[in-house]
Amino acid sequence: MIADLLIHNALVLTLEPGAPPLTEGYVAIRGRRLAAVGRAPHSRDLPRAREVLNVQGSLVLPGLVNTHCHAPMVWFRGLADDLPLHQWLTEAIFPAESGWLTPERVYLGALLAAAEMIRGGITTVADGYFYAGEVRRALAAAGLRGVAAQGVLDFPVPGVPDPQDNLKVAAAFLNSGADLAAEGISSAVFCHAVYTCGPETLRQAKDLTRERGTRFFIHLAETREEVCEVQRRTGLTPAAYLESLGVLDEGTVAVHAAWLTPAEQCLLARRGVKVSHCPESNLKLAAGVAPIPELLAAGVTVGLGTDGAASNNNLDLWGEMSLAARLHKVWSQDPTVLPAARAVALATREGARVLGLEDAIGTLTPGKEADLIVVDLDQPHLTPLYDPYSHLVYAARAADVRHVMVRGRWLLFNGQLTTLDWPEIAGKIRAGSRDLAGFCQKNRPLAP
């Protein structure tokens, strides 16, 4: 059997549990799948292939999995920073979302986000936003793998002026997009939070996703204020409240999960709930520090997420890896917590499990889909090299990603986007951002 493409002369990290780095490694691809992965000290050991790429000692590993994003919010990158959360939301973000966003702008923003994520080695993204059909379309145009989730709130939101329709819109979204599912883009539901969705909405939204075997995402216990408010209203902490509604199971992804009691940590583990950890956003908003070492010790599956560019302000999973590995060391006063190889696993294999995609991606295993990245090691900040995991977490950066492949197709080659037209996207975004700045100026709350 002849492969379509052979990538060789690589240092391969398969991310299979316990597998050592493969020096003089290769990856063979056939169609959209991995055909073979191994070591070839001599060129005679290499599989045959129609096309051959010698990556000259570069690192090859599974593509990164971004388990939480609001892609179109790149429009709001740097629009308002360093503000108290409530003021940031009510004076900057909500007005811009409700008064300025259109389906076309959601699509364009998602394209920009896709360009940034591809350049940074993200091959799969779970996105939650309004007009999720537009996000789905943009991910398809970019060639990314993704889970696009329709945002659900019991408030008027872009595309759903009457909140009574929110589940109808979500159901219609789930019922469409079969063609995109074949291209690796699935559909899901994102209930914004316990304090923005009533109990019936949460129950019914969960039922919608259960029927279809897809993921149910929710911001959970992001801030202390959220915990206090939910407790005041329901008498329960947020995760316990979701448990009382029957919403916690293996298909639920709790995003942030910063303020969980030990009992709630065990509850998530018992129910098989997944957690998306977004440390850069959590720190920037002063939201809190999630008990990740505790959740991992309890057996919870944890992935990393960038959150949206309005609160981060980048979609760079390298920063999240580095920060996660460092933050939990100082937070727990233990420098052995979340070692480098574990952090890389969270950004790849474990992220795939968070999204229920572990059979398709997350490790470089023959038979899985060919989602991989090639990282250029020939750089001052990655020299010398003793431990590739250490470099990936503590020294490498998004810009070190040289090639990106999803489903056997290059999305980035030699640092160049192959599916997206950057000058065209940039021009449209810049024009649009001037319009948005004008809108914000006009709609600024009156000075006191």
Next chain:
Amino acid sequence: MIADLLIHNALVLTLEPGAPPLTEGYVAIRGRRLAAVGRAPHSRDLPRAREVLNVQGSLVLPGLVNTHCHAPMVWFRGLADDLPLHQWLTEAIFPAESGWLTPERVYLGALLAAAEMIRGGITTVADGYFYAGEVRRALAAAGLRGVAAQGVLDFPVPGVPDPQDNLKVAAAFLNSGADLAAEGISSAVFCHAVYTCGPETLRQAKDLTRERGTRFFIHLAETREEVCEVQRRTGLTPAAYLESLGVLDEGTVAVHAAWLTPAEQCLLARRGVKVSHCPESNLKLAAGVAPIPELLAAGVTVGLGTDGAASNNNLDLWGEMSLAARLHKVWSQDPTVLPAARAVALATREGARVLGLEDAIGTLTPGKEADLIVVDLDQPHLTPLYDPYSHLVYAARAADVRHVMVRGRWLLFNGQLTTLDWPEIAGKIRAGSRDLAGFCQKNRPLAP
């Protein structure tokens, strides 16, 4: 008067306090100094120059100032991570330093560090290490501005087998290098810590630097263990102990300063002591979180530092800016703490003050030396643009630096190093690192 070089069509951040960003900005350079900085909406407003560089909307700002580094420790990047501090030091770092380092290897390591720092937009570095003359020589070869400090400990160290000689070596170091001082590389003393230098060593080392008007660096209150040990031995907390020795004044730079009592914070402010904040290293070693908002409020001058690559593991000040701005928000539970513009100031203007170089560098002010960087904004993760400070701190990365100038001379142009031969350095470092790995293998402590 005709300038030598005109950089125009830029978004210029002068970093002068309160100065707004200059759109359609320019910077004119004559010799090694800034001749003019301003706005030119029309090309007729531009100063005349022999050479002209249109940077097409790129960001121009002062070069970054790394206030704490151990440049040659790039040799140990990723050699040992995720270990308890004591084990990391005694089993990995100290044996490699004492048994393997040579003056030539210190020089070569410093060249590698210089390559990394230049590529990431650092134009000035304060370094503390052994064989500091070799570091000084490497900085000169790279064209970087710097303060090279000779490491002083009351233990045998590389180059100073008998600790009795440590101040003699430091004095000889300070007495040499006049030629390099003319090239922007000054000499100083770095006493490792209160727990590795006796009171007489600290007093006399401080006297040496006082006589010469140069900086005295010291790791101070880095870990809780340090505080406890110093308190046990002297009855005083570390900063109070230094005060009792008369070592605290405007020429002293306290590095890390993670565990200071409120009284010590005021003491540093009163004495004019400067602080170097190295958050990535502090987190990775689980050392602690420095009370930076409190120190700034008390009026202490604070700069950012990368620390060495053995504990970071990169020499990237962009990561430090981003982490500093985020970390102190969550630590103080206040998202308004350390806003973006302030974080950029710490990495530039305030860093220059930490090193006593505020009259020469730190802002783009006519008459100051031409140390500047050009940041490419035409990239997905920096689009759209509302606030350049926000992008520098929360979205930009080292790889976005396109040109780097020190003293009117390009060290990086179009992303290419102009003073250093990367393939040659890389080849020597890779060969050396294999030798070091072998050395560590041979000298590994016996398994229990």
